Amino acid sequence: MLDSVKIQRRQSEIRQSLAELVGKEAPSEDETRSMEDMDKEYRANEVRYRAALVAEDEERREAKDDLETRSDREWSELMGQFEMRQVALALDEGRALDGQTAEIVTELRERGGYRGVPVPWEALEQRAGETIASGTPDPMQTRPIIDRLFPQSVAARMGGQMINIPQGEVEYPVVTSSVTASWQATETGNVADPSAYATTDKPLAPDHTLGIQMKLTRKTLKQSGQALEQAVRRDMNGAMSQEMDRVAFLGSGSSGEPDGVIAGASGYGITETAVDAAASWSAFRAAVTRFMLANAAGSPSAVRLLIRPEVWDAMDDAYIDTGTGLTEWDRLVKNIPAGNIAMSPNALAAPTGDPAESSALLTTNVGGVPPFFVATWGAVDLIRDPYSDAQSGGLRLTALATMDVTVARGVQLEVLTGVQ
Incomplete structure (x- = not known):
């Protein structure tokens, strides 16, 4: 859990405790000291909270970038596990597809109709590390x-x-429209009429x-x-x-x-x-x-x-x-x-x-x-x-x-x- 979130939760607990103590008309000495201690802790936590936000800003940006690229990366990794061998056996012997290959074929069928077995374009790439018998x-x-x-x-x-x-x-x-610029010829003159945006x-x-x-x-x-x-x-x-x-x-x-x-x-x-x-x-x-x-x-x-x-x-x-x-x-x-x-x-x-x-x-x-x-x-x-x-x-x-x-x-x- 991020430090800023922990501090926010502690601040919420302090506010709740202070609200209970402040509502008393005649608090005891222990309760008064407790209010002073919690007040000091609350002010100190405010400084810690701002510092935590600054420190975690870079982590948030990295996490945002990771979320933006994660779907493409996961799809690429999934495509890398597609096996043309299973497609050949399914067409030749009727063997059922399994694993990642079956998952990819099922998703492709949901997106469009295919008479045969759909093969993703990524599967046609020559992958590094492949060997031939x-x-x-x-x-x-x-x-x-x-x-x-x-x-x-x-x-x-x-x-x-x-x-x-x-x-x-x-x-x-x-855009095919031709917009031209013009100058105001006189003090009371007009500039060129607007052109349609085509x-x-x-x-x-x-x-x-x-x-x-x-x-x-x-x-x-x-x-x-x-x-x-x-x-x-x-x-x-x-x-x-x-x-x-x-x-x-x-x-x-x-x-x-x-x-x-x-x-x-x-x-x-x-x-x-x-x-x-x-x-x-x-x-x-x-x-x-x-x-x-x-x-x-x-x-x-x-x-x-x-x-x-x-x-x-x-x-x-x-x-x-x-x-x-x-x-x-x-x-x-x-x-x-x-x-x-x-x-x-x-x-x-x-x-x-x-x-x-x-x-x-x-x-x-x-x-x-x-x-x-x-x-x-x-x-x-x-x-x-x-x-x-x-x-x-x-x-x-x-x-x-x-x-x-x-x-x-x-x-x-x-x-x-x-x-x-």
């Missing part, structure tokens, strides 16, 4: 599965914000579902053992990350895909500028200047750049001064930090034409608002299908995820085309 005794020993190569995600590196929506749609109101809603809707299907043969199920669970999780994670990263920038807006930031630039109100020249710092500098003139960026270091690896290759080989070895790439990273530059063959279309031309994307974060949002709904829905491959004893697993992409303010992004 070295194989099972067999005439042929199967070693750990070597994964496919997937491109690294660039959506987060370009400032995009990943948000998870339990259900329904989400809208972000963006906003435009940028919706995120669960209209786009991404599906991944995995076919597991009977031999794989019998031979790989626990290594299969790890491999399926990693492969699902990589395939989903690759496709979500691609459509975030190159989504066509048709055939079930959301509108990507680059492919749907005109619909989002994003400026598209044709460079039609060799990649150089001057071409990117002009775009950065436009950002700064639009109050979207305060300096080149606030800008993020997405390019193809071929553009880096061309710029690093374009020498400005052969004597010093200075290249166009050196000039670029001198102004835009290397940590703000992302190179991806997945988020940008391959170069075409002669000379080969590609696109580039510039983004910036303004007032804490990310340049674009990538939303996911609920959890990954993992569905078991034992019938399609029943003749061969195989099993099909389908993972479904719903997502959408939107841009809050087009002025925070710019697409450069014709970068040679």
Whole structure:
């Protein structure tokens, strides 16, 4: 118990005792001395109480911070105990879920409807300390599965914000009104009339579902053992990350895909500028200047750049001064930090034409608002299908995820085309 609380309780007891003694018309000498002692103790406790509040102020702040972060920390720890192995056994053998995995699945089912077993997004993360079975005794020993190569995600590196929506749609109101300032021209003159405060809603809707299907043969199920669970999780994670990263920038807006930031630039109100020249710092500098003139960026270091690896290759080989070895790439990273530059063959279309031309994307974060949002709904829905491959004893697993992409303010992004 805190000292301040103990002192408060003692003060309450003293006041109660004093009230009983003060009510007597002729208190005895012992009662009078008792009142004097309690009065001294009461005054001393007031000083101790103020000192205790000062000493406990820091403890209260620490406790407040702990309460604010405790729920997120407990949820993260709970997700760390989710076992994909139990999901695989439940789908394959009908085994009942137990422990933390059963608790998580039950909570996810209460939040939304799933045909199969809901798998939280956190369960797809590659966790530190995980091991893979070295194989099972067999005439042929199967070693750990070597994964496919997937491109690294660039959506987060370009400032995009990943948000998870339990259900329904989400809208972000963006101010579109133009308020101008004016001066009073004369002593009795008026300033400009007020302008309406107008906003435009940028919706995120669960209209786009991404599906991944995995076919597991009977031999794989019998031979790989626990290594299969790890491999399926990693492969699902990589395939989903690759496709979500691609459509975030190159989504066509048709055939079930959301509108990507680059492919749907005109619909989002994003400026598209044709460079039609060799990649150089001057071409990117002009775009950065436009950002700064639009109050979207305060300096080149606030800008993020997405390019193809071929553009880096061309710029690093374009020498400005052969004597010093200075290249166009050196000039670029001198102004835009290397940590703000992302190179991806997945988020940008391959170069075409002669000379080969590609696109580039510039983004910036303004007032804490990310340049674009990538939303996911609920959890990954993992569905078991034992019938399609029943003749061969195989099993099909389908993972479904719903997502959408939107841009809050087009002025925070710019697409450069014709970068040679």
